[in-house]
Amino acid sequence: MSNLYKLALIIKKNSSSSSSSSKEDEQFLLIKQTRPPKFNDEEYDSFVDSDLYDLPCVQLNPLETDTNSDILIQGADVCQNNLDLTKFDVNSALNQVLSQVGCFQDGEWEFWKYVEEPEFGPRSFVHTVFITGKKLKLQFHDSLQDVYKWMSIKSCLDLLLEVKPSSDRVGPLMAVGIVNDSVQTGWCKVPSTLRCQEYPPGVKLVPMGSRTGKPFTTTNLVIVAPDTPDRVLDGYGDKDFAAYGDALIIDPGCLSQFHEELAEIVTALPRKLVVFVTHHHYDHVDGLSVVQKCNPDAILLAHENTMKRIGKDTPTRPHPKVRVSRFSPSDQALEKSWKIAILMKDFSDNWSRVYTTISGAEEICIAGQQLKFVFAPGHTDGHMAILHASSHSLIVGDHCVGNRRNRESSILKAIESGATTLFDIVAKTYSDVDRSVWIHASSNVRLHVDYLAQQHKLPKGFSLENFNRSCAEFVDKMGSVQSQMRAS
């Protein structure tokens, strides 16, 4: 994974004046962020988005060899073990970022913070250096007035915690760089060996090493643990919540080498704990037994179709994902992988105690905060998302609407160009993807075809009966393809 460096600026209003105003009154410069591009989907593009403001930030590029940056960043040596700022072109980064609002004439810069973003994705690992200006002389262009805003920590916190349709939103750099430091972190202790991101405050994302699909290596564990538990349920009336708790964890799926850290997190959380899994895939449920062991009183919530597949008894057949990663046409190897699957299942995703099935639209109450389930089938038939009501944060698990729409249209294209069997559709739709993921992809294709049939979107000549029959032959066909590949 490659490293990407960024420089973020913390510029306080009146930084040139020597009289230090109180912390609450301090205002910071935030820049309006570029909106995401249109999706070319009428319904999707019709949704109105509010403006997102965040700290000014640009990419920081390394200098040519044997040159050193001539800009002095006071105190930067404290992060030298992680990153040597003198080896980076801070000058052009500064000019570039300040040209977004005006220009910078004079002043000093001081090191504020160095943050390594948790390992969310396979592409690049983002390192951000936050620096703050002192005695700055800044000139703002009048024409760019609607591009920036001065905001206090208090107003940012309000916008982060209580999102309203018409109000501005505050980005993650402001939260990670400044706002989170002013919020007391009580309940949720994440071991220092793990990196996490808290955005919005009270919702922590911890990517944990998991048995996920390539090229990813981690699955996000989400912890909702409000720091100031507000147990007064005013405003919720007589609402019938599906569950109550003081904290919530979502998708505790991780490899066994992270079970100790998971146990540490769960033990530090309040006893009244609610656990929710978005779907049954191993990378989301591995570790459920660890949660249960640390807190036998925890309540598990999942869709019925997910619950059916989580190990309550010894499984009679392995999870498809295990077969994907260890697939081999040889019976002996397959047998072995089945045994491993059963073994893993015994200690990883077993849940023997209280659970509640949910089907969507139910609400739960976590330390006075309201969260709502959203049924989102597609990735699996029992997939659920959950909405954190006050911050308008939707935790989507593996269900991403944009991906789903793209995939749906490419599946339909494959069918329209003559593919009739599950194997043919998978081969056409996933031709650019490693064959080791085809078995897993095939269950996705089946769900899409079912959905397309329900929507009457399949072409007239397409026989659903033939297609369903072809599903049984899929694994054999994969096996023969793999042995042909091995022989050639």
Ligand SMILES: [Zn+2]
């Ligand atoms: Zn999944």
